[in-house]
Amino acid sequence: MDELGRFRRAVVAWAAGGAGADEAAAAARELSGGVRTIVLVEGNSDQVALEALAMRHGRDLDAEGVAVVPLGGATNIGRFLDVCGPTGLGLPLAGLCDIGEERHFRRHLGRVGLGSGLSQAGLETLGFHVCVADLEDELIRALGAESVQEVIEAQGEMRPFLTFQGQPAQRERPVEHQLRRFMGTHSGRKALYAGALVAHLDLERVPRPLDRLLTHV
Known part of the structure; x- marks a missing residue:
């Protein structure tokens, strides 16, 4: 080390x-x-x-x-x-x-x-x-919900996200809220998306x- x-x-x-x-x-x-x-x-x-x-x-x-x-x-x-x-x-x-x-x-x-x-x-x-x-909220607002979903798709997790969106507790919530909650649903997912979202940031919108x-x- x-x-x-x-x-x-x-x-x-x-x-x-x-x-x-x-x-x-x-x-x-x-x-x-x-x-x-x-x-x-x-x-x-x-x-x-x-x-x-x-x-x-x-x-x-x-x-x-x-x-x-x-x-x-x-x-x-x-x-x-x-x-x-x-x-x-x-x-x-x-x-x-x-x-x-x-x-x-x-x-x-x-x-x-x-x-x-x-x-x-x-x-x-x-x-x-x-x-x-x-x-997560900061990064989602900086990128926008559409771009964040593109990152999720690139990670091969669009199907799990759509399943999560369909849960009764999530259906009426704004997509930004759904995205933020989704990132906290599995151990390690926050860290995964922290790196992936930063990689897609416009450096003028950090x-x-x-x-x-x-x-x-």
Whole structure:
């Protein structure tokens, strides 16, 4: 495994606590010399999207020392800030979250001394950006429902999507809502479409949170 990958694994194990936390902390500290910035994101799909967008701009975040670390859920932000922030590794931080989870980021950034009473603009100044309502929603709005369905067809999943659309709970909902829900129906599907949708984006229409975050790091 490459050095930045080992660093990510060590940070995740350290934040998880438990019997291996001390060993993971030592490994993370040892490997942190090659890390310029840590980007804390909610899940794997956010990591996939950011790294795919960077590649479309000719950037390799790993080679630049930018470690994109999935939290495994926004409520874990406190533990990761303890590990990566001023009282832990003390490295520059940035991040991405959904608007429904923004409060967790604000509260814990304040707790570790990185801001008090932060507005959304204040979060952005720190390098933390907020998706409305979430990453999938941002990408669907940027591409448009028709283009997203073309991506689904290219993935060989149009039949499952049409079946999903036909479910009683989905029939009356807007297609944008159906698309967003469909991407969350199977494990791994969000990450699959994060990469596929970013690959089809017009680079003049990149969702603002992704664009600003990539510019920041």
